């Protein structure tokens with residue numbers, strides 16, 4: 001784990017990349033910040049987390065780090081020990097953690113809960129939506145540390161790296177670490193309600209777009225040609241044919257549309 005800092009004093013904000021070793025976008029955004037070394041109005045902690053997995057270009061060494069929190073100092077797995085060290089490092093910080101997916105190119109934010117902080121900051125980020133994971137937060141960083149996660153785009157793409165850079169700057173501006181103004185936008189909020197399982201098969205297909213409502217009776221995915229049909233309407237989130245081993249993604253409900261409060265007054 002690599003820890004660095006912009007500015008002096010004790011940071012209350014942190015930018016985190018490389019929770020997953022096969023998602024280099026956030027690491028590149030952090031390296032760029034370190035290269036540029038901008039003058040900050042409040043100190044910022046920068047953390048590149050799973051260096052071993054990044055070096056091997058794999059998601060993890062022993063287990064998924066974002067399911068391993070809180071971890072323990074003497075955990076049996078590399079990620080179990082790393083989780084414990086990261087929690088200690090991020091104690092007291094609002095953290096901004098960057099990820100990328102195989103399911104969706106457009107950036108979106110993921111939060112544990114729709115808190116006042118999330119409501120204030122997320123509409124100032126260049127994201128399409130905010131997703132509340134509520135029931136699916138177990139073992140994730142934000143179950144321990146106040147965190148805004150962002151999905152920056154498609155794993156390994158140049159666009160995801162550019163998005164990570166833009167998102168980081170917007171976050172640091174929104175929290176007053178970088179000077180200037182953010183661009184506010186209306187932001188739809190979704191809550192994950194159900195995991196969409198997939199059976200073991202050779203080929204998987206997904207027929208729907210993330211964040212676009214699926215109607216009852218619509219086929220939304222198939223495993224070896226066997227179609228799965230919606231009983232009730234839902235919004236697909238993180239749906240992809242080959243992203244996760246045993247789930248297609250999640251079914252979400254739409255909660256609200258937030259408007260950017262920072263530009264309203």
Ligand SMILES: [Zn+2]
Nearest residue numbers: 020023099100
């Ligand atoms: Zn990730």
